[in-house]
Amino acid sequence: MSADINRDVVLPLDEYDNIEEAVSLAQRAETMGYGAVSVGETAGRNVPLVLSVVAERTDEIGIADDVISPYSRSPAAIGQTAVTLQEISDGRFRLRIGASSPALAERWHGLEFDRPLRRVREAVEIVRQVQSGQRLEYDGEIFSPDGLTLECEPPEPPAPVDVAALGPKATELAGRFGDGWVPQLLPYEQLQARLGDLKRGAELGDRQLDDLRVAPLLRCCALEDGERAREYARSQLAFMIAVYGPFYRQAIADAGWTELTERVRDRWHESGREAAAAAITDDLLEAVVAAGTPAEVRDQVERFEAIDGVDAIQVAFCGGMSDDERDRTLEALAPSR
Missing domain, CATH: 3.20.20.30 (Luciferase-like domain)
Known part of the structure; x- marks a missing residue:
């Protein structure tokens, strides 16, 4: 630091x-x-x-x-x-x-x-x-x-x-x-x-x-169980994209993830949070949050x-x-x- x-x-x-x-x-x-x-x-x-x-x-x-x-x-x-x-x-x-x-x-x-x-x-x-x-x-x-x-x-x-x-x-x-x-x-x-x-x-x-x-x-999210930390981050990111407000979804879409943000939103409303979180890719996770x-x-x-x-x-x-x-x-x- x-x-x-x-x-x-x-x-x-x-x-x-x-x-x-x-x-x-x-x-x-x-x-x-x-x-x-x-x-x-x-x-x-x-x-x-x-x-x-x-x-x-x-x-x-x-x-x-x-x-x-x-x-x-x-x-x-x-x-x-x-x-x-x-x-x-x-x-x-x-x-x-x-x-x-x-x-x-x-x-x-x-x-x-x-x-x-x-x-x-x-x-x-x-x-x-x-x-x-x-x-x-x-x-x-x-x-x-x-x-x-x-x-x-x-x-x-x-x-x-x-x-x-x-x-x-x-x-x-x-x-x-x-x-x-x-x-x-x-x-x-x-x-x-x-x-x-x-x-x-x-x-x-x-x-x-x-x-x-x-x-x-x-x-x-910093845990010795890095995958558990990433699961928390995927769930949070899915919520922000699908539910929390249009501006976050648009900002991520504008950065090149339009199809992914639409897929996350659709999965959330069709199948729920867990399905939406599963759609969050590793590269998006790395670009937006710090988890592991x-x-x-x-x-x-x-x-x-x-x-x-x-x-x-x-x-x-x-x-x-x-x-x-x-x-x-x-x-x-x-x-x-």
């Missing part, structure tokens, strides 16, 4: 019976030298509340959401969240904004999933205004808040605002307006190609690629870390892993190891 690259960890909040278990993993990650912990939000627990507990019970590790969507909260409310968590954490918070998915926007929040890129851009700009402490005045195409000012002290420094994106235009937006980029499930070569889109966006925003923190999320024995997984993670422009790898787990298996994976990839 390069000394210039951070390793972060994603807390699998939906895998735990209670919040205390997630906090315990964050504390262990801190003692192992991980740079940050993040928590994703779908239709379960309210993530900013969980992050406030993590911030209170840790001392140095960074904290972040993965991700907050402007379909789930107004941009001003997202800005208030950033202000509050930056205060609670003594400046350790990074805000991540992303469009999320049509399923969550429409079926959970009851909103039409319209103009996601524009909505994300406006949210990022409004959050910056909120954190500045100045009067909120924004005349957008979607959001037009006007006339109020943050009623507490603005954070100093303000929380950085990263953008979660996969497609070329969305990644360009991240480069132009965000402080960082947090992609998930991009194949190795596609990740390299997208860095060109990020650079173009940075240049449009009069910035350099080095000004942005690039932190891909990589699903990992501890030595194999360390090599795979280091391969992603070696991509020019990557600043951190977010170590995420595969669904279905036990607490012990997550702990072994965390230990195998620990920066202080």
Whole structure:
């Protein structure tokens, strides 16, 4: 592992019976030298509340959401969240904004999933205004808040605002307006190609690629039984392709796996998860996740870390892993190891 690259960890909040278990993993990650912990939000627990507990019970590790969507909260409310968590954490918070998915926007929040890129851009700009402490005045195409000012002290420094994106235009937006980029499930070569889109966006925003923190999320499973680890990864990848959202499937298809992604989706809906997972080929698995024995997984993670422009790898787990298996994976990839 390069000394210039951070390793972060994603807390699998939906895998735990209670919040205390997630906090315990964050504390262990801190003692192992991980740079940050993040928590994703779908239709379960309210993530900013969980992050406030993590911030209170840790001392140095960074904290972040993965991700907050402007379909789930107004941009001003997202800005208030950033202000509050930056205060609670003594400046350790990074805000991540992303469009999320049509399923969550429409079926959970009851909103039409319209103009996601524009909505994300406006949210990022409004959050910056909120954190500045100045009067909120924004005349957008979607959001037009006007006339109020943050009623507490603005954070100093303000929380950085990263953008979660996969497609070329969305990644360009991240480069132009965000402080960082947090992609998930991009194949190795596609990740390299997208860095060109990020650079173009940075240049449009009069910035350099080095000004942005690039932190891909990589699903990992490191077990002595390498084949069992790969089974977890195949199952996770099948779910992401077939069910979780169209953007992940499209990103993998765009990288040259169109027929395979269609086969995985069809098998899932025709025969179930196990049949879909069996359709995941070894070459796709190697391109997208890090699964196998501890030595194999360390090599795979280091391969992603070696991509020019990557600043951190977010170590995420595969669904279905036990607490012990997550702990072994965390230990195998620990920066202080």
